[in-house]
Amino acid sequence: MRVLILLVCLSVGCLAQIPRHCSKYTDFKSTANQKLLAFSKYIYDGLGERIRFRQFGRYDNKTYQLDVLLLYRKGVMYQINSRNQTCTKKRLSTDFHPLAVPRNATLLGQVVLGSSSGPGQGILVNSWYGELQMKNRSAKYFTTVTEFGCIPVTTLYHTNTGEWVVNSFFNNVIGIVDPQKLNPPFFCLNAKLEENDGEEPATFLSLFKS
Numbered sequence: 001m002r003v004l005i006l007l008v009c010l011s012v013g014c015l016a017q018i019p020r021h022c023s024k025y026t027d028f029k030s031t032a033n034q035k036l037l038a039f040s041k042y043i044y045d046g047l048g049e050r051i052r053f054r055q056f057g058r059y060d061n062k063t064y065q066l067d068v069l070l071l072y073r074k075g076v077m078y079q080i081n082s083r084n085q086t087c088t089k090k091r092l093s094t095d096f097h098p099l100a101v102p103r104n105a106t107l108l109g110q111v112v113l114g115s116s117s118g119p120g121q122g123i124l125v126n127s128w129y130g131e132l133q134m135k136n137r138s139a140k141y142f143t144t145v146t147e148f149g150c151i152p153v154t155t156l157y158h159t160n161t162g163e164w165v166v167n168s169f170f171n172n173v174i175g176i177v178d179p180q181k182l183n184p185p186f187f188c189l190n191a192k193l194e195e196n197d198g199e200e201p202a203t204f205l206s207l208f209k210s
Contacts, residue, residue: 043181044099049073050182051099069184070204077202078188087188091201099152101145105130110147125153137161149174157204 040055049072056065069078070092077092105128114122124147132139143155151172158164176182184191 042099043176043178045176045179045182046100048182052181069182069188075201076193078184078191080185080188082185085185085187087185087191089188089191089193091193093201093203101126101128101143101150102130105143108142113153124148 039057040053043052051070053070054067057063067080067082069080071077072092072094075092075094077090079088079090081087108127108129110124110126112122112124116122125144126147127142127144129140129142132141137159139157139159141155141157144153145151146153152167152169154169155167156164
């Protein structure tokens with residue numbers, strides 16, 4: 001009961017504040033797009049700009065598993081196969097990552113999900129939108145995060161080639177239980193960076209096309 005009262009008080013106190021661009025630690029699950037239905041788990045270090053992304057899903061009626069480590073400060077992505085202890089190292093675009101509100105994003109509005117009639121019946125969220133320019137294409141995004149804690153709720157990406165991805169986040173847990181998972185495994189330390197001339201660096205969107 002003490003925790004519930006604290007959250008309600010802090011949420012009400014945010015009503016008069018100007019929404020801000022934000023990034024926080026969080027751990028959450030889920031994602032989907034046109035041909036993809038998946039269960040995902042993320043570990044996100046907002047300060048270090050690191051994401052560990054694990055996904056189990058079905059794409060075009062085929063099941064798959066994906067385990068990647070995205071290091072945005074270094075501009076590197078590791079695709080990890082723990083069973084075979086193999087690792088692929090690729091360049092990573094540092095222009096945008098999915099769990100923070102970019103500084104150039106535009107505030108669309110602030111609303112209460114659920115009901116604002118009484119305590120505990122709704123949650124105050126901020127909705128942002130913007131556009132990402134890549135080498136050979138562009139993408140528009142729409143993201144919704146909580147005002148208190150900057151916890152992601154939903155994010156939608158749409159490219160000018162017609163591709164789209166919608167993420168819905170739930171069961172968020174604040175804090176990183178095992179920080180070691182945000183470092184490359186020992187068998188990745190000697191992985192050589194793949195150099196493909198003319199190919200764009202990997203992005204969060206490109207993970208769904210692997």
